[in-house]
Amino acid sequence: MIRPLFIPPGARRAAAARALPVLALCSLAALGCSGKKRKAAPPAEPPPTAIDTLVVHKVAADVSKPDPAAAYWQGLAEGEIVMTAQPMVAPRPDVATTEKVFVKAVTDGKLAAFRIRWRDPERSMAGRLGEFSDALALEFPVKTDPLPPVMMGAAGAPVHIFHWRAQYQRDHEEGKPTIATLYPNASIDMYPMEFKDQPGAHEAGREQFSPGAAVGNPQSYAKGGVDEIIAEGYSTSSVQAGSEGHAAHGDWANGEWTLVIVRPLATEGGSNLAPGQRAFIAFAAWQGGKLEVGSRKCVTMAWLPVSVQ
Amino acid sequence: MLHYAPVDEDWMYPNVGEDDCAGGVAGGSHIPTTPHEQAWMFYLPRTCAHCTYPACLAACPRKAIYKREEDGIVLIDQSRCKGYGECVRACPYKKSMYNTYTRTSEKCIGCYPAVEQGIQPQCVVNCIGKIRVMGFINPPAKARADNPIDFLVHKKQIALPYYPQLGLEPNIYYIPPIHADREYLHQMFGPQVDGAIERYRDLERDPVAAGLLCLMGSTDRIMHRFKVERGKAIGYDDKGAELVQVPVTEPVIERAAFDAKLGAIRNNTP
Numbered sequence: 006m007i008r009p010l011f012i013p014p015g016a017r018r019a020a021a022a023r024a025l026p027v028l029a030l031c032s033l034a035a036l037g038c039s040g041k042k043r044k045a046a047p048p049a050e051p052p053p054t055a056i057d058t059l060v061v062h063k064v065a066a067d068v069s070k071p072d073p074a075a076a077y078w079q080g081l082a083e084g085e086i087v088m089t090a091q092p093m094v095a096p097r098p099d100v101a102t103t104e105k106v107f108v109k110a111v112t113d114g115k116l117a118a119f120r121i122r123w124r125d126p127e128r129s130m131a132g133r134l135g136e137f138s139d140a141l142a143l144e145f146p147v148k149t150d151p152l153p154p155v156m157m158g159a160a161g162a163p164v165h166i167f168h169w170r171a172q173y174q175r176d177h178e179e180g181k182p183t184i185a186t187l188y189p190n191a192s193i194d195m196y197p198m199e200f201k202d203q204p205g206a207h208e209a210g211r212e213q214f215s216p217g218a219a220v221g222n223p224q225s226y227a228k229g230g231v232d233e234i235i236a237e238g239y240s241t242s243s244v245q246a247g248s249e250g251h252a253a254h255g256d257w258a259n260g261e262w263t264l265v266i267v268r269p270l271a272t273e274g275g276s277n278l279a280p281g282q283r284a285f286i287a288f289a290a291w292q293g294g295k296l297e298v299g300s301r302k303c304v305t306m307a308w309l310p311v312s313v314q
Numbered sequence: 315m316l317h318y319a320p321v322d323e324d325w326m327y328p329n330v331g332e333d334d335c336a337g338g339v340a341g342g343s344h345i346p347t348t349p350h351e352q353a354w355m356f357y358l359p360r361t362c363a364h365c366t367y368p369a370c371l372a373a374c375p376r377k378a379i380y381k382r383e384e385d386g387i388v389l390i391d392q393s394r395c396k397g398y399g400e401c402v403r404a405c406p407y408k409k410s411m412y413n414t415y416t417r418t419s420e421k422c423i424g425c426y427p428a429v430e431q432g433i434q435p436q437c438v439v440n441c442i443g444k445i446r447v448m449g450f451i452n453p454p455a456k457a458r459a460d461n462p463i464d465f466l467v468h469k470k471q472i473a474l475p476y477y478p479q480l481g482l483e484p485n486i487y488y489i490p491p492i493h494a495d496r497e498y499l500h501q502m503f504g505p506q507v508d509g510a511i512e513r514y515r516d517l518e519r520d521p522v523a524a525g526l527l528c529l530m531g532s533t534d535r536i537m538h539r540f541k542v543e544r545g546k547a548i549g550y551d552d553k554g555a556e557l558v559q560v561p562v563t564e565p566v567i568e569r570a571a572f573d574a575k576l577g578a579i580r581n582n583t584p
């Protein structure tokens with residue numbers, strides 16, 4: 006049995022209320038234009054609505070480049086997904102920091118792109134001690150009959166996760182920060198590392214003091230935008246090596262992330278999406294600025310059915 | 315410190331102030347009695363205590379921390395740690411630290427590669443004061459008088475864990491400083507600190523204890539047993555083979571202050 010996502014009535018009301026500021030913004034834009042040559046107004050975006058199925062719309066465009074502003078998102082219905090503070094595993098967040106995500110999905114027949122939007126008052130990309138990254142994850146069941154537990158799967162019932170971190174994106178686009186960039190005034194007496202008053206020392210000198218890198222921990226390397234993960238229950242998530250068939254890019258503006266994660270429809274050993282085939286999705290979000298990391302996150306409490314066109 | 319997540323400033327200058335006097339001492343004053351109420355200080359090497367009930371281990375939602383059955387050493391699996399920093403928050407001794415470069419949390423590894431070969435950890439064998447010893451403790455009911463650690467902790471009861479009230483059963487035992495403020499020592503080592511100090515003061519009348527203190531720092535191997543007889547202290551490994559033999563009382567040799575042969579003044583350096 007597929008359980009439709011439960012949407013509390015309050016959430017629907019909140020969705021209606023949300024449309025107001027959008028309208029206000031539109032009228033401001035109209036004011037700004039007055040007196041100048043009138044441009045064609047962009048088509049009005051339909052307000053997000055609660056959904057019981059996420060439709061992956063077929064588009065006649067290449068969706069391989071993750072682009073939150075791509076034309077094919079225009080005018081597509083946006084689903085409103087209710088999140089809650091992760092309730093199962095300690096340590097848990099005290100409050101639901103990310104109460105909702107808003108989702109659109111498209112496919113070009115080979116790849117599926119998901120555009121996720123959520124409120125996050127500050128952009129956090131981690132780096133120095135005590136800083137954590139904003140992050141979002143899409144989760145898919147590897148097998149759909151029976152469905153694995155929505156929270157991280159179970160032994161023999163794996164889930165397939167695409168985990169984006171703002172930190173990974175920064176690494177990918179600007180390079181992984183060194184200690185010299187994170188702590189420009191750091192200094193030390195003996196170690197042959199790249200501190201400012203260590204002439205001739207270099208980052209390679211630090212590498213031999215990097216046990217994480219030495220044992221191949223993906224955490225210790227610069228990433229692309231997104232980690233592909235397989236999990237079979239709490240505490241078991243493991244990053245899959247060498248999976249490059251996905252990409253992500255997020256833009257943060259005005260207290261809101263708009264992120265696109267692209268994944269192949271078909272994967273080997275992972276989850277599969279195809280027209281007419283049972284498929285499901287779940288979401289998790291972390292607000293780094295609220296020190297959320299690991300099990301301190303907001304999640305969806307049930308699998309949401311996915312319908313690929 | 316419970317569940318406090320440290321920030322940069324906490325670890326920025328870990329040694330600043332440690333040798334500084336916090337108050338003034340009037341000129342000409344002296345310190346007539348112990349404990350010293352006026353002025354006191356002590357050093358305390360605080361590495362990870364490889365706790366019997368490690369808070370770091372319990373806090374990790376990834377189960378990336380484990381306590382080894384063979385030697386009790388607590389390790390963070392560097393291939394599985396995802397740098398959540400939960401152990402950094404949870405350890406009340408603040409012994410697990412997040413490395414912003416490796417993006418994993420790291421901590422003392424109990425020098426396990428050495429311990430696996432029967433060698434004591436580096437911080438023990440490098441101690442120039444020869445006041446450290448590493449070994450394996452037994453539960454109180456199974457304590458053996460010839461086990462160096464059992465002897466100090468269970469039999470003589472002169473070594474105490476620090477902040478035992480946190481409940482983790484840390485496995486570093488300290489012989490408490492005798493000069494420091496008692497109220498502070500009670501807070502740090504618990505109510506048994508008075509007895510421990512008394513018994514420590516009495517130690518010179520116990521040749522076995524004196525012998526064990528002489529063995530400390532005299533071998534880099536892990537001592538599983540020791541024996542003191544005929545003025546000699548002897549340490550043994552896990553198979554009963556002798557590791558080291560030291561005199562309990564060093565022979566006193568009187569020599570002229572000036573060494574004519576080397577043309578040098580002699581120093582009395584123990």
Ligand code: SF4
Pocket residue numbers: 361362363364365368369370371388404405406407408409410421482484
């Ligand atoms: S001292 Fe801290 S890091 Fe070491 S075992 Fe105990 S709780 Fe863990």
Ligand code: SF4
Pocket residue numbers: 361362421422423424425435436437438
């Ligand atoms: S020398 Fe070894 S046992 Fe001592 S603190 Fe360092 S890693 Fe730990």
